[in-house]
Amino acid sequence: MTLRERKLWKQTSVEEIKDFVTQAYNQEAENLCPVDKMRAFTDSIRRTSCGECVICREGILQINVMAEGITQGTGRNGDIEVITEVSEDLIIGSCCNYGKEVGKITKKIIEDEQEQFEKHIKRKRCDTLVCKKFxxxxxxxxxxxxxxxxxxxxxxxxxxxxxxxxxxxxxxxxxxxxxxxxxxxxxxxxxxxxxxxxxxxxxxxxxxxxxxxxxxxxxxxxxxxxxxx
Structure with a gap:
């Protein structure tokens, strides 16, 4: 999808943006692994970013890359803190509510499921047996x-x-x-x-x-x- 074809989220209401981002996240509701859920969600949502805002474009991509690495067994100590920091940057620095809503969701995933992220990173274990590497x-x-x-x-x-x-x-x-x-x-x-x-x-x-x-x-x-x- 080219930049010209993407929707300019700055021109869309806050509620419409929130509904769109929430719906994208809810599509992963049946995914039992929070780490893989974050990976799939950010992979999907990054493709519909308008791309104009650097923190939104690069921030969502960075979270996606790190989440994918964790599901592949290459997660490192400090990844959780970085994902949290980038999520907060999205909330504070995004030019429109698209990046802000994504940041809120990824930060909440970390807050609610930190133990599962740590198991993937430190113990190379996926309790739900979703991540193929584990x-x-x-x-x-x-x-x-x-x-x-x-x-x-x-x-x-x-x-x-x-x-x-x-x-x-x-x-x-x-x-x-x-x-x-x-x-x-x-x-x-x-x-x-x-x-x-x-x-x-x-x-x-x-x-x-x-x-x-x-x-x-x-x-x-x-x-x-x-x-x-």
């Missing part, structure tokens, strides 16, 4: 019926398995596109985050493997849970 797909052995649909659908061809065999995803090569999930009628393809699940390393007969937790389970884990209760 989860992997695996085939739940107790659910897989060996139909082979995911094997055929995978564009990277990293799923092994044949008829009546529990399929296995090569997680190191998987790009997490999710195509396999859409065709699995048994809902066997699931996400794993911090807890590493023990699954077959190669295809084996359906029904011959019981799901176990490799990290986070066992006697010591039960003792830790009892101690914390």
């Amino acid at each position: 989860f992997s797909y695996y085939v739940a052995p107790e659910k897989c019926n060996g139909c082979g649909k995911c094997v055929d659908k995978c564009p990277k061809k990293v799923i092994a398995g044949g008829k009546d065999l529990i399929h296995v995803i090569g997680s190191s090569l998987c790009d997490r596109c999710g195509d396999c999930v859409t065709v699995c009628e048994a809902f066997a393809i699931q996400k794993a985050g911090a807890v590493v699940l023990k699954v077959p390393s190669e295809p084996i007969a359906v029904g011959s493997f019981e799901k176990q937790i490799e990290n986070g389970g066992g006697l010591m884990a039960r003792k830790r849970r009892r101690k914390s209760e």
Whole structure:
């Protein structure tokens, strides 16, 4: 979209601007991860900025770049403070209410969800398993019926398995596109985050493997849970 085609927000009422920005944010309502929600919101809203105001144009872009970096596992200490500072600059320095409204929303996201931002940055963890960098797909052995649909659908061809065999995803090569999930009628393809699940390393007969937790389970884990209760 060129500058000539963009709407000049300075000529639009405060309420119209607020409604537009709020609607853009609400489109991400189903996104459970606040970090990815900020990334998607700022990516969308930066494209409809008139571009005339430097703090609005560059500020929203900077927040978007930093939020995307955090979702990709490259977030650094200090990112939260920078996003907060840029949000405040948008609120104070934008020539019209477009940048001001965006700044209010991004600042509130940080205020409400700082813990989740810190988990992404410091612990490389996404509790909602939305950010692709922080989860992997695996085939739940107790659910897989060996139909082979995911094997055929995978564009990277990293799923092994044949008829009546529990399929296995090569997680190191998987790009997490999710195509396999859409065709699995048994809902066997699931996400794993911090807890590493023990699954077959190669295809084996359906029904011959019981799901176990490799990290986070066992006697010591039960003792830790009892101690914390």
